Amino acid sequence: MAALLEVRNLAVEFHRDRAVSRAVNGVTLSVERGKSLGIVGESGSGKSVTVKAIMRLLPRYARSASGAVLLEGQDVMRLSEGRMRHLRGRRMAMVFQDPHAYLNPTKTVGSQLVEPLILHRLAAGAEAKRRAVDLLRLVGIPSPEVRFTQYPFEFSGGMLQRVMIAMALIADPDLLIADEPTTALDVTVQAQILRLLRKLKEDRGMAMILVTHDLVVAAQTCDEVVVMYGGTVVERVPSHKLLTASAHPYARGLIACTPRISNADTIPTPIAGQPLNLREPLPGGCLFAARCPDRVAQCTEVRPQLEDVAPDHQVACFVAAGAAKEGAVHE
Amino acid sequence: MVRFLARRLAYMFIAFLCISLVTFMLMKMAPGSFFNANFQVNGVSAVAGSYGVSPQVMDALIKYYHLNDPWYVQWWYYVHGFLTWHMGTSFEYPGTRTVTIIDTAFPFSVRLALMAVATGVIIAIPIGVTAAMRENGWMDVGLMFFAMLGTSLPAYLVAVLLIVLFALWLHLLPVIGFTHPQDFILPVLSLALPMVGALSRYLRNSLIDSLHSEYVTGVIAKGGSLSRAVWRHALRNSLLPMITVVGPQLAGLMTGTVFIEEIFDLPGLGHYFVGAANVRDYPLIMDSALLYATVILAMNLLVDLTYGLFDPRIRRAGDLG
Numbered sequence: 207m208a209a210l211l212e213v214r215n216l217a218v219e220f221h222r223d224r225a226v227s228r229a230v231n232g233v234t235l236s237v238e239r240g241k242s243l244g245i246v247g248e249s250g251s252g253k254s255v256t257v258k259a260i261m262r263l264l265p266r267y268a269r270s271a272s273g274a275v276l277l278e279g280q281d282v283m284r285l286s287e288g289r290m291r292h293l294r295g296r297r298m299a300m301v302f303q304d305p306h307a308y309l310n311p312t313k314t315v316g317s318q319l320v321e322p323l324i325l326h327r328l329a330a331g332a333e334a335k336r337r338a339v340d341l342l343r344l345v346g347i348p349s350p351e352v353r354f355t356q357y358p359f360e361f362s363g364g365m366l367q368r369v370m371i372a373m374a375l376i377a378d379p380d381l382l383i384a385d386e387p388t389t390a391l392d393v394t395v396q397a398q399i400l401r402l403l404r405k406l407k408e409d410r411g412m413a414m415i416l417v418t419h420d421l422v423v424a425a426q427t428c429d430e431v432v433v434m435y436g437g438t439v440v441e442r443v444p445s446h447k448l449l450t451a452s453a454h455p456y457a458r459g460l461i462a463c464t465p466r467i468s469n470a471d472t473i474p475t476p477i478a479g480q481p482l483n484l485r486e487p488l489p490g491g492c493l494f495a496a497r498c499p500d501r502v503a504q505c506t507e508v509r510p511q512l513e514d515v516a517p518d519h520q521v522a523c524f525v526a527a528g529a530a531k532e533g534a535v536h537e
Numbered sequence: 538m539v540r541f542l543a544r545r546l547a548y549m550f551i552a553f554l555c556i557s558l559v560t561f562m563l564m565k566m567a568p569g570s571f572f573n574a575n576f577q578v579n580g581v582s583a584v585a586g587s588y589g590v591s592p593q594v595m596d597a598l599i600k601y602y603h604l605n606d607p608w609y610v611q612w613w614y615y616v617h618g619f620l621t622w623h624m625g626t627s628f629e630y631p632g633t634r635t636v637t638i639i640d641t642a643f644p645f646s647v648r649l650a651l652m653a654v655a656t657g658v659i660i661a662i663p664i665g666v667t668a669a670m671r672e673n674g675w676m677d678v679g680l681m682f683f684a685m686l687g688t689s690l691p692a693y694l695v696a697v698l699l700i701v702l703f704a705l706w707l708h709l710l711p712v713i714g715f716t717h718p719q720d721f722i723l724p725v726l727s728l729a730l731p732m733v734g735a736l737s738r739y740l741r742n743s744l745i746d747s748l749h750s751e752y753v754t755g756v757i758a759k760g761g762s763l764s765r766a767v768w769r770h771a772l773r774n775s776l777l778p779m780i781t782v783v784g785p786q787l788a789g790l791m792t793g794t795v796f797i798e799e800i801f802d803l804p805g806l807g808h809y810f811v812g813a814a815n816v817r818d819y820p821l822i823m824d825s826a827l828l829y830a831t832v833i834l835a836m837n838l839l840v841d842l843t844y845g846l847f848d849p850r851i852r853r854a855g856d857l858g
Contacts, residue, residue: 263754295760308755310770312848318755325760357849372760 208279209236211260211298211381216273218252218259218437220501228484229255229471231437234272234512237381240405244431244445244458250481251439253417256302257287257383260415261300262290269295280404294390295322298381299374301403304390309358315369316354322377333492341372345402362443364395368402375406382407383415384415388423400427425449430518433457436482436493442520446465453515453526492523545841549834554616556830557823561612564822602628602819615823625820627813635824637810643791643828645715646805650790652721654726654783660733665740666767672745681741687734693796696727697745702799713802724801728794732786743778776856777847784840787835792829 218230222531230252237243245253258264260275262282275282277297282290299322303306309318319369320334320343329337340352345368358366367387374382384403388396402425407414418424424431426446433441434456441454452458459477479497482488489495491506504524512520515530562680602625603611618624624635664684668677703710703723714720745751748763749770756766795807806825845852 261758263758291760291762293760294758300758302751302755302758307751309849310756312774313770314849319754320763322759357853359850360853372565377760424732435643516586 209224209276209416210239210278212236212274212276213256213260214274214276216256216259216275217237218255218264218529220267221269222267225485227438228488229268230259231488233434233437233439235432235439235442235473239380239412239417240407240411241430242404242416242428244428245417245434246421246462247416247434248419248420248481251434252482252484253419253434254385254439256434257300257385257415257417261294261298261383263294263300271479280495285374289293292326295374295379296377298383299375299377299379301367301370301384301387303386305361305363305370306358308370309366311358314355314357315361315366316356319354319373319376322373326377328377338372338376341376342369345369345375345406345484346398348480363391364399367391367395367399371402371406375410378410379412381413381415383417384521385417386419387416389419396423403427406492421448421460422466433460436488438485438493438522439512440494440522442518444518447516447519451519453519453521453530454494454523455500455526459497459499469512545838546553549838552834553827553830557616557619557827558612558856560654560823560826560830561608561615564817564819565608567817603655615820616717616827618820619824619827627821628816628818630821635821639806639824639828642804642806644810645803645851646794646807647791649721649728649794649797649803649805650787652725653732653790654787656725656729657732657736660780661727661736661740662772664733664737665744666772668737668741669744669748670763672748677741681738684734684737684741686736687731689734690731691796692727692731692794693800695730696723696797696837699723699727699807715801716805720801724797724803727797728790736782738784740775740779744771747775773847775858777844780840780843780847782835787834788829789838791832794800 213233213235216230216233217228218418220227220229225471233252233256235243235245245256247253247527254267255264259268259270260282261420264270270283273283277293282293285293306502309315316335316338319338320329322339323329323334328334342353347353347365347368353361353365353369358369361369367390371387380401387403389501400423403414403416406412414428416424416427421431425445428445431443431445431448432439433443433452433456435456439458441452443452443457449461452461454504456477459475463474463476465474478498478499482493491504491508492498492501492510495501495505500523502525508524510524510526510527512522513527514523517528521527521530599605601613606614614625622636624639626634627638630638641693664680668680668684671677700712700723704712710722711717712723744767748766750771753766753771756770757763761769792806792810794805795811797803798805799810806828809821810825810833812818813825
């Protein structure tokens with residue numbers, strides 16, 4: 207089946223004050239209809255910039271240097287701004303990290319909620335309101351008629367994130383992008399929101415991209431996960447294998463430093479070294495080489511590309527790919 | 538809300554008293570007074586003689602204006618008179634109560650001020666919006682250059698330029714008069730254009746701040762255009778800081794604009810205000826200064842109340858208080 211969204215070798219640079227910051231350096235990923243993809247990585251790994259580039263929501267000083275973002279085969283990078291507007295909110299919609307910041311504080315939640323319907327001429331007036339109220343009820347907001355007329359500051363973070371989700375869903379998009387939707391919320395609310403997102407995705411048959419720094423969340427919520435480091439994808443793995451059978455040293459490092467109840471007595475081990483400084487020229491070889499415990503000579507010379515190590519499982523690492531090949535030979 | 542208002546009114550009253558006291562002191566400290574402005578010779582009779590009135594009449598006048606009473610009594614007469622709107626009569630225009638002068642000139646000045654500010658705001662909004670939407674583009678840089686020029690030009694210079702252009706060269710508009718609507722075009726423009734410079738720069742900057750905030754990205758993410766984000770979302774939030782500037786500006790214009798009134802021969806308050814200060818017309822000085830203070834104070838209160846109109850957070854907080 208052809209992918210709904212395919213990102214090929216996407217690169218984004220920020221040019222500001224004569225300094226260049228290479229936020230995304232060749233990301234390739236794809237999502238199929240009805241499937242969900244998790245993007246994980248530490249802060250500054252380029253995951254948020256990648257999804258914003260897909261929606262073309264980056265500020266003007268960002269330059270998408272190269273690559274293609276194909277939505278059902280159509281390259282959105284080459285669309286006019288007017289054509290792009292028809293896609294945003296309608297074909298692909300976004301849920302942001304901090305709902306209080308991403309809603310206009312001086313307009314009612316209701317008027318902002320119906321905006322996608324009005325902008326895409328799907329409904330207006332009483333019909334738009336009816337659909338909005340129905341959707342508010344669906345995402346679990348009590349007394350939605352009253353809530354419709356209230357302002358963002360009258361909502362808790364969790365409730366407002368439900369509003370954001372309703373707003374993203376109201377025009378029935380094919381792709382929902384959730385950019386750290388639960389990072390600003392407390393843990394109990396976090397679980398509710400993730401459950402809601404998963405359920406909505408399944409009920410509506412849409413595709414979802416979930417950006418998170420939490421590997422456990424990604425593994426539980428998504429079908430497939432890509433791990434990002436230094437603005438590149440270092441591993442693409444089915445989510446059930448993420449926590450147990452991930453192959454890239456960086457992904458394994460992330461898992462080793464994630465505290466979990468199942469291994470509560472082991473002390474999380476941090477990854478040695480510092481994240482990549484994206485303001486400096488990139489190293490020639492593997493971007494993770496400087497911090498990698500498994501480094502071999504080849505790693506600092508050639509940038510590894512994604513290679514199959516198992517069905518639906520790809521890794522950009524010479525050592526991991528080599529081990530997998532050896533394993534295959536031995537079998 | 539009621540408590541907020543009561544507290545604000547109390548502060549306003551205290552400020553009002555302070556202003557009246559300072560004005561009174563300054564006025565008394567200024568050398569000369571109306572009845573001996575041009576005479577160094579002491580004695581009531583000498584002054585009376587110079588006016589061609591008898592010393593008895595002079596005495597009566599001094600008594601009538603409480604000029605021999607202690608300063609706090611004099612001060613209180615002015616304040617009390619103003620507060621009860623039973624002001625005294627002017628020195629300069631004897632027989633004319635200052636309230637009559639204010640009654641005729643103040644509404645005129647208010648009308649002129651409202652027209653000027655409305656014109657200024659109406660011109661400034663499209664300029665500020667256009668510049669902000671093309672942040673750092675040539676349109677933005679160009680418009681802001683002209684806005685800067687406008688800010689640096691004083692109203693009277695603009696007035697003269699407008700007169701030369703529209704009256705002398707093009708013969709389109711009258712220069713003197715205040716009865717026909719077209720008489721007001723040049724004075725209003727003279728006051729509005731310098732304001733446009735400051736206002737449009739201000740609006741541009743605050744609109745750019747708003748456009749950089751995340752909720753604008755939110756609007757774009759829903760499929761909205763930049764102009765929708767501006768007109769339906771950001772502009773309203775950016776007008777808030779502009780109101781803070783417009784309020785006092787309006788108050789300043791309402792209490793008279795000396796240069797413009799003189800140039801276009803308009804019967805505004807500024808004319809009387811400055812005239813009173815020149816001839817030490819105590820009652821008129823006090824009353825016009827107090828009127829000025831009251832208008833400024835009222836305007837600031839109005840600005841704060843408008844905040845609530847624009848920002849639901851303040852409005853709802855007010856409901857609780």
